[in-house]
Amino acid sequence: MRSESNSIVGLVFAVVALLAVGGGSPEPLAFGQGANGALQEQPEADPVRAIMERLDLEKYKATIKGLTQFGDRRQGTDRNRAAIDWIEAQLKSYGCTNTERLSYEYQPPPAREPQPVAGGTAAIATDGGATAAGGGRPRGLRARIGVNNDPNRQPNAKLRQLNAPPSVPGSREEVYCTKTGATHPEEMYIVGAHMDGIGWGEAANDDGSGTALVMEVARVLSAPDVQTDRSIRFVLWNNEESGLNGSRAYVNQREALQGMESSPGSGIYPEPKWLGMIQHDMMLFDHGMPRKNGTVSKQQRPEADVNIEFQMNSKFAAESQALAWAFEAANEKYATDYPAAVSSHMTNTDSGPFQDVVAAISLRENERGTQIGNGWDPQWHQPTDVYATYSDRDFRLGLNAAQTTLAAVAQLAGVKLK
Numbered sequence: 001m002r003s004e005s006n007s008i009v010g011l012v013f014a015v016v017a018l019l020a021v022g023g024g025s026p027e028p029l030a031f032g033q034g035a036n037g038a039l040q041e042q043p044e045a046d047p048v049r050a051i052m053e054r055l056d057l058e059k060y061k062a063t064i065k066g067l068t069q070f071g072d073r074r075q076g077t078d079r080n081r082a083a084i085d086w087i088e089a090q091l092k093s094y095g096c097t098n099t100e101r102l103s104y105e106y107q108p109p110p111a112r113e114p115q116p117v118a119g120g121t122a123a124i125a126t127d128g129g130a131t132a133a134g135g136g137r138p139r140g141l142r143a144r145i146g147v148n149n150d151p152n153r154q155p156n157a158k159l160r161q162l163n164a165p166p167s168v169p170g171s172r173e174e175v176y177c178t179k180t181g182a183t184h185p186e187e188m189y190i191v192g193a194h195m196d197g198i199g200w201g202e203a204a205n206d207d208g209s210g211t212a213l214v215m216e217v218a219r220v221l222s223a224p225d226v227q228t229d230r231s232i233r234f235v236l237w238n239n240e241e242s243g244l245n246g247s248r249a250y251v252n253q254r255e256a257l258q259g260m261e262s263s264p265g266s267g268i269y270p271e272p273k274w275l276g277m278i279q280h281d282m283m284l285f286d287h288g289m290p291r292k293n294g295t296v297s298k299q300q301r302p303e304a305d306v307n308i309e310f311q312m313n314s315k316f317a318a319e320s321q322a323l324a325w326a327f328e329a330a331n332e333k334y335a336t337d338y339p340a341a342v343s344s345h346m347t348n349t350d351s352g353p354f355q356d357v358v359a360a361i362s363l364r365e366n367e368r369g370t371q372i373g374n375g376w377d378p379q380w381h382q383p384t385d386v387y388a389t390y391s392d393r394d395f396r397l398g399l400n401a402a403q404t405t406l407a408a409v410a411q412l413a414g415v416k417l418k
Contacts, residue, residue, distance in 0.1 A: 047417045048410050052334050052403060054220045057392070060399050063090070063212035067195070068202035068387045071159060075196040075239045075246075076106065076167030083195060087236050088175045090215060095222035096177035096234065104249035106172045106239055123290040123375070132369030134347025135312060143290035143375030147198055154200040154383040163200050174246045176235040179221050181228055181272075181413065186259055188231035188272035189409055191217060192247070193280040194240030194350055201385035205365075205377070208387075210280035211236055213402045220406060221415075229414030231272045237350045240281075247350035255357060274358040276323050276412070278405060279351035283398035284390050285377045286365045296378050300393035305339045306331060306401045309346035309362045311355050319359035320346075327361065330408035331400070338400040343367050363401050 067073070070083040088099050123141040132138050154160040174195075181187065193210030197203020218234040220226070239245035257271035286304035287297045308327050310320035324342045331340035346352070347368050351360040366372050372380060379385040 045417075047415050048334065048407050050417055051220050051223075051226060051410060051415065052407060054223070055216060055399065055402055055406060057395060057399050059219075060212055060216050060402060061392075061395050063215050064204055064208045064395070064398075065387055066090070067208040067211055068204050071162040072197040072199060072201060072203045073195055074163070074167055074198055075172060075242055076169065077165050079162060079165070080196055080238070081173070084173060084175050084236075084238070087195060087211070087215065091175070091177045091218055091222075091234070094215075094219040095224060096179065096218050098180075099175055099177040101173045101175050102246075102250055102253065103171060103173050104246070104253070105170065106242065106245050107169050108167070108242060123292055123294045126374065132345070132373055134309075134345040134369040136343070136345040136367065136370045138370045138374050140289045141292065141374075143294040143296070143378065145373065145375050145380065147381040148200055148383055151200055156386075159202065159386070160200065172238050172246065172249075174236060174238040174250070176233055177218065177222075178234070179218075179228055179232040179413075181231040183229045183414075185231050185267065186261075186269045186272050187275050188233050189275050189413060190233050190235060190277040190354075191280075191405065191409060192235040192237055192277065192350055194237040194246065196238050196241055196246075197385070198241045199381035199385055200383045201379070202387055203385055204387045204390065205284045205379055205385050206282045206381065207240070207280070209283035209398045210363075213280045213283055213398060213405065216402050217406045217409070221410070225418045227416045227418055228410070229416075230275065230412070231269075232409060232413050233272075240350055244350055244352055248353045251353045251357065274354070276319075276359040276361075277351055277354040278323075278327075278409065279349050279360070279362040280364075280401065280405070281349045281362060281368075282365050282372065282377065282380070283363070283401045284365055284394040285379060286397060288376070289371075290375050290378075294375070296376065300391065300397060304365075304397055305341045306335075306397070306404055307343055307364045307367050308340050308404075309343045309364065309367065310360070311346040311352075312344035314346075314355035314360070316355060316357070316359050317344075320355065320361055323359045324361045326412065327363070327404055327408040330411060331404040334407035335400045335403045338397055340404055345369050348373075363405065365397060 070079045073083045123143045126138040193214045195211045237246040259273040262268040308324045328340045351362045354360040
């Protein structure tokens with residue numbers, strides 16, 4: 001296993017070198033006809049650059065808006081099931097027609113009230129010595145966090161009614177589709193986000209923003225003129241908010257099936273070997289640290305960035321770090337507005353169940369433990385997490401994350417245009 005992992009690390013670092021700004025290999029040359037009729041060497045078109053142009057801010061926004069029609073999409077509700085049906089229909093309309101569903105059972109643990117980090121409305125200073133979820137030391141000011149369970153805090157009566165039916169224990173489903181590799185269908189990257197939410201809002205950011213990102217990347221890579229050497233699976237997890245149950249169910253059911261043909265010699269692999277798992281969770285809001293009164297700026301900060309996290313104490317930390325740097329290099333070369341930053345503290349998201357079996361990273365608006373976990377996003381699990389809360393500057397941060405993922409995965413999977 002470790003020798004195979006080392007080969008994956010080598011592949012990822014090769015991609016980093018290729019993407020490095022001002023370094024790496026030059027673009028391949030093609031021959032074109034000059035003015036005097038002689039053949040002249042010309043740079044060959046970059047297929048990654050070509051498909052990047054197919055991402056569009058308005059399409060990304062429209063997909064988020066489409067998801068919000070189902071309210072918070074809380075797991076175990078009719079609105080959650082309707083959203084899964086809608087996502088599957090959208091994927092099929094993009095050309096990702098080989099959709100499948102994974103089924104599992106969910107029985108919730110005994111209910112308990114979520115505890116906020118800090119009481120009151122004012123921010124308090126962190127002591128710099130505590131350890132946040134996933135590791136890391138919180139610094140600066142932190143504001144109150146928690147999950148809103150009060151329907152009366154949602155002022156929109158229509159949305160309040162839509163979100164009113166409670167979650168019911170029992171069977172669950174989550175949908176995925178696959179871009180099958182042309183030369184290595186037995187290997188794949190998993191690109192995921194969770195589609196369920198809580199808090200009596202629309203779950204526009206948590207995690208409509210990540211779900212729409214995965215769907216947009218699926219749309220671009222499912223075009224009939226796009227080919228990849230390796231397979232890519234696009235998965236929209238369920239039950240993230242209840243404890244990563246959907247992604248855990250996927251690992252439990254499908255890890256042992258990796259690389260097995262449906263029948264010997266068929267060349268069909270229902271579960272290709274995992275090369276990496278890339279998660280997207282809360283992509284829009286990087287407005288900075290809370291002020292002393294607990295409020296956060298209403299404007300996206302100019303120095304906003306996309307956080308790329310891996311878990312430093314996971315079994316695949318080296319492979320995950322290599323994958324993270326490949327994504328950072330892709331952002332440097334292809335993203336239009338916001339840079340990326342790499343962090344070693346990945347936690348509380350659907351890449352967690354994968355981190356000890358394959359290279360796994362998470363893309364976010366802020367570091368999960370030390371920033372989101374300390375109140376940097378006041379919409380987190382709140383009634384204010386609705387589409388109307390966010391501006392185009394916010395949506396553009398999510399689009400830059402989509403650019404980062406599309407460029408990196410396309411490079412890693414060996415994209416070509418027919």
